[in-house]
Amino acid sequence: MTTAPAASGTQRNASPYLYGQEAAAVAQVLESGQYGHTALTEEFEDRVAAFLGVTDAVAVSSGTAALHTALLAARVGPGDEVIVPSMTFCATVQAIRAVGATPRFVEINPATLCVDQQVVLDAVTESTAAVVPVLFGGRAVDLSPIHSALEERGIAVIEDAAHAFGSLNGTRRVGATGALTCFSFGPIKNLTCGQGGMVIPRTPEEADTIRRLRLLGVTQSQTERASTTCRVDSFGLRYQLSGINAAIGLAQLGHFDTTVETRRRLWGTYRDALRTLEGVTLVDVGPRTAVPHLCQVRVGRRDQVFQEVRSREIGVGVHYPPNHLQPAFAPWRRALPITEQVGQEILSLPFHQHLTEDQINRVVADLGQAIKTARAVR
Structure with a gap:
């Protein structure tokens, strides 16, 4: 059984697609009385990591939050430049502005709407701290030459894969190539959580940083936070993925x-x-x-x-x-x-x-x- 919104045919440019189990999954979360970050969120992370073939995945509240926290984890900030194609959703650029960095817009390949290696390398300046290539429309362009050229220079490559969950780069899925990768699970994405996102970290330290960022810098477990003290060790934001959204994502992943x-x-x-x-x-x-x-x-x-x-x-x-x-x-x-x-x-x-x-x-x-x-x- 699938569910279709009104005017879901040719009148809509894009439309969510549900398989029928999502409503029951959400109802179970509502009946539990626990709506925030729950064990379902962690289960969704584990399932996505297994699907991609990676060791870790960190769920956040949106694709924009994924980009924002990834940039912060890569230590991009004021005074830095970030190379980014102009042809992308504005969220990519707003995430760059959110960390205080400035966008350096570059051209796209008109055949793919993605960036080419030489264009990116020609745009690098002394102020370049990161590159955010966009996997436009789901196309899994090979970014390994860009990674190889910039890694030794300390320039982070953060893949905006909001359109590309499940796409393959050679024999590996996007997110499993060793890159710092950001996904979106918004309403009309190929896999939806209603609203949500995911960061695929490169190292355990990066994963820990992003987990602290998404929870206001608080590092204690749920049990520890039930005590009279609350330890906040660093800057953070309210970017958790709720159990409600994770339940939708888990149902979607099964199909x-x-x-x-x-x-x-x-x-x-x-x-x-x-x-x-x-x-x-x-x-x-x-x-x-x-x-x-x-x-x-x-x-x-x-x-x-x-x-x-x-x-x-x-x-x-x-x-x-x-x-x-x-x-x-x-x-x-x-x-x-x-x-x-x-x-x-x-x-x-x-x-x-x-x-x-x-x-x-x-x-x-x-x-x-x-x-x-x-x-x-x-």
Whole structure:
């Protein structure tokens, strides 16, 4: 049994997908009377670590919290620069600003929407403390050359894998390559906790730091905190993942193989249908190794096409407007012509597990008509 929200077909660009066990799992947590960080949170951490093939995983309250704590654990702070692609969700950049560092925006490869090694290396300055490459759309680009080049220089590489849970880099899953990796389990991610995130630490010391950060710097166990004293040893934040959210994640994890199969099949349906359209470039996520999170195309006259497709009640979107052009990040604006061109052409088609193949074919047909209409407008 699955549950579907209203207007979950072509009218939505993205939509949560539940398998039916999530509600019962949450009800059990509510009946227990323990809603915060519980043994379920730790079980979820253990299950994710086993799934990825890593020794540890630290659950936090969101993907943004994962990035924030990872940057803090890597000792990134005021006066530091962090290299980051401009083409990403603003949360990536806001996490950098949250630690007092400044973003150094770089170009993307237009074919993958991810960064290339040479672009990153050319952007390194004496102030560079970290690089945050984004695994856009779920594509598991090989970042090992960047790691190798920067590790000996003391520059941290923190992978923003918010889109890429379950994707493969060679034979290993993202998160199992030895990198400091951040996942998001938000409402529309391939695996959802309702809201949540995860950090895959590189060392036990890093894991300990992140665990202290997520719990306000408090280091005692639940039993010790029941005493009359509370020891706060360091700076911290309120970033725990609740048992309620962990219960949803555990239920989702039990069906993840089905999620992977479905999302790859739907992405393949789009790929086949889009081959008939002229003037459309599909962004290749590498679906044989990725768990696709988005289905994106590049089109000319994007804004006109967007409005025309929307008028047909098709839930297209734009992921994402380049961050270096956002008012909040104006002090760090620099010319990025490739990103700016892609930013004017990118269009996200409806992509979620409630879609049927017939609905996908309808989306593509309406997109084709919208492109013809936009071209006819002078």
